[in-house]
Structures are given as C-alpha cells and as structure tokens.
Amino acid sequence: MQLNEQRVDIRKRMRNLRKNLSKEVQEQAAKSLYINISQVANITKNTRIGGYLSNDGEPDLSLVFKEMWSKKAKPHLPIIHPFTRTHLLFQEYEKNSPMKANRYGIFEPELNCSHICPVAELDFILTPLVAFDSQGNRLGMGGGYYDRTLAQIPDNAVKKPVLIGIAHQCQEVDALPIASWDVPLDYIVTPERIYCPDR
Ligand SMILES: Nc1ncnc2c1ncn2[C@@H]1O[C@H](COP(=O)(O)OP(=O)(O)OP(=O)(O)O)[C@@H](O)[C@H]1O
Ligand SMILES: [Mg+2]
Incomplete structure (x- = not known):
C-alpha cells in the first residue's frame, strides 16, 4: 500500500475505534487524562496552554479547562x-467567551485579535490526534492545520x-x-500512559 493509502486506512480505523467508545469509557478517560496531563504540563497562573474542544470521539478536556481557569x-x-483558512490561530478561551461553530461544526471563540497568542509563545499545546506511535509521531484528521501552524515555530x-x-490508548499504532x-x-x-519519546 502507498504511504497515503496507509494513512487513509489508519485514520478510518482509529476514528471508528474512538467514536465507538462508550460514554462511561469517555468519562473515565477524561478523569485519568486530567491527572496524567498535570504530570507533564505545569499549569500555574498565566501559563498559556493551547487546547481543543473534543469532537469525533476525541478525549474531553473540560476538566483540564476548569483546572486552568x-x-x-x-x-x-x-x-x-x-484569511489563509489553512492555518490555526490560538485565541484565549474564557468561561464566557462568545463561541461560534466553524466549517467543521467545531466551536471556536469568535475572533478577537487582542486575545490571540502567537503560537510560539504558548507554553504548552495539547493537540488532538487520530493516531500516534511511541516515537512521538502524530497523524491528524488530514487537514494539515496543526502541521502548517507548528511549522511556523522557528527551529532555533x-x-x-x-x-x-x-x-485514547486505542489510538496507538x-x-x-x-x-x-x-x-x-x-x-x-493517554488515560493509561505518558510517552516521552527520546530523540
Ligand atoms: N508545513 C506545511 N506547509 C504546507 N503544506 C503542508 C504543511 N504541512 C502539511 N501540509 C499539507 O497538509 C496536507 C495534510 O497533511 P497531513 O496529512 O499530515 O494532515 P494531518 O497531520 O493529519 O492534519 P492536522 O495537521 O490538521 O492534524 C498535506 O497533504 C500537505 O500538503
Ligand atoms: Mg500530519
């Protein structure tokens, strides 16, 4: 199979797996992730963290947002x-931020330029993903949004x-x-493990 066909196939399988997780499994995953994330990301006053609102069976970060607030x-x-529609901007998310659905039906804060943080200035970014491996490789939904946005961070x-x-643990390949x-x-x-790929 060609590289792209393999990626399409993995996305299909993994999206099905996570969408079929029960409500109970999702709730437990959210609690365990909340604990595990706090082991990796030191969240204190004014720490700037990129997160996401869960969609398509992705783990729910509501508890993490509450803790941050x-x-x-x-x-x-x-x-x-x-304007570009190919990159992401990161905007502060407050409890009362006005929200609107984007073209994928995912809610995002209404644009307010004074609340945008340049991506390189975030302390942590919690990214959703469709599949991962223990080497730290990430496969997303196929839009290239995260790859393009993170590529803007200078190497030096x-x-x-x-x-x-x-x-979720089931997203590992x-x-x-x-x-x-x-x-x-x-x-x-994941709810079960923390991977620290060595590179
Ligand atoms: N740095 C980049 N500059 C230009 N185009 C890019 C860049 N990164 C990715 N792309 C384009 O985005 C397309 C989708 O990339 P890819 O399949 O890796 O998405 P993904 O990682 O699954 O999605 P996402 O980044 O949104 O999580 C690629 O075909 C590629 O053309
Ligand atoms: Mg990619």
Whole structure:
C-alpha cells in the first residue's frame, strides 16, 4: 500500500475505534487524562496552554479547562485563520467567551485579535490526534492545520511550546507511516500512559 493509502486506512480505523467508545469509557478517560496531563504540563497562573474542544470521539478536556481557569492559567483554543483558512490561530478561551461553530461544526471563540497568542509563545499545546506511535509521531484528521501552524515555530527559537498529543490508548499504532511535514510530539498522554519519546 502507498504511504497515503496507509494513512487513509489508519485514520478510518482509529476514528471508528474512538467514536465507538462508550460514554462511561469517555468519562473515565477524561478523569485519568486530567491527572496524567498535570504530570507533564505545569499549569500555574498565566501559563498559556493551547487546547481543543473534543469532537469525533476525541478525549474531553473540560476538566483540564476548569483546572486552568481555577489556577488563573490562560487556556487557548484553535481558530481557523480567517484569511489563509489553512492555518490555526490560538485565541484565549474564557468561561464566557462568545463561541461560534466553524466549517467543521467545531466551536471556536469568535475572533478577537487582542486575545490571540502567537503560537510560539504558548507554553504548552495539547493537540488532538487520530493516531500516534511511541516515537512521538502524530497523524491528524488530514487537514494539515496543526502541521502548517507548528511549522511556523522557528527551529532555533529560545523557547518553544511543549507539544503534548492527547489520545485514547486505542489510538496507538506500532509505527506510523510519516510524511516529511508531520511535526512530531514531545509527549503523548493517554488515560493509561505518558510517552516521552527520546530523540
Ligand atoms: N508545513 C506545511 N506547509 C504546507 N503544506 C503542508 C504543511 N504541512 C502539511 N501540509 C499539507 O497538509 C496536507 C495534510 O497533511 P497531513 O496529512 O499530515 O494532515 P494531518 O497531520 O493529519 O492534519 P492536522 O495537521 O490538521 O492534524 C498535506 O497533504 C500537505 O500538503
Ligand atoms: Mg500530519
């Protein structure tokens, strides 16, 4: 099978697996992830964290957002860039942020330029993913949004966001067929494990 066919096949299988997880499994996953994420991301006042609102069976981060707000940290959510439409912007997510559905039906904060954080200035980014491997490789939904956005972070930046992939355990594969543009992760956190790929 060609590389692209393999990626299409893995996406189909993994999306089915996570969409079929029961409500109980999803609730337990959200609680365990909340604990495991706190082992990797030190969330304190003014820490800037990129997160996501779950969709398509992705693990729910609501507990993590609540914790961030209670610690006066600054969670951010991705917004599809209004002009390029190929990149993401990260905008602060407050309890009362006005929200609207994007073209995929995913809710995002209504654009407010004064609340945008340049991606390189986030301390952590919790990325959703469709599949991962223990080497830190990540396969997304196929839009290239995260890859394009994370590619903007200069290699020689003094401080870069720590990239943490968030997944259900069933989304692990032995070795992902990776492409040159795929941006690897620093950590992957599942309800059961924390992966710290060595590179
Ligand atoms: N840095 C980049 N610059 C230009 N195009 C890119 C870049 N990264 C990815 N792309 C384009 O995006 C398309 C989708 O990429 P890919 O299949 O890796 O998406 P994905 O990782 O599953 O999605 P996402 O990044 O949204 O999670 C690729 O075919 C590629 O053409
Ligand atoms: Mg990719």
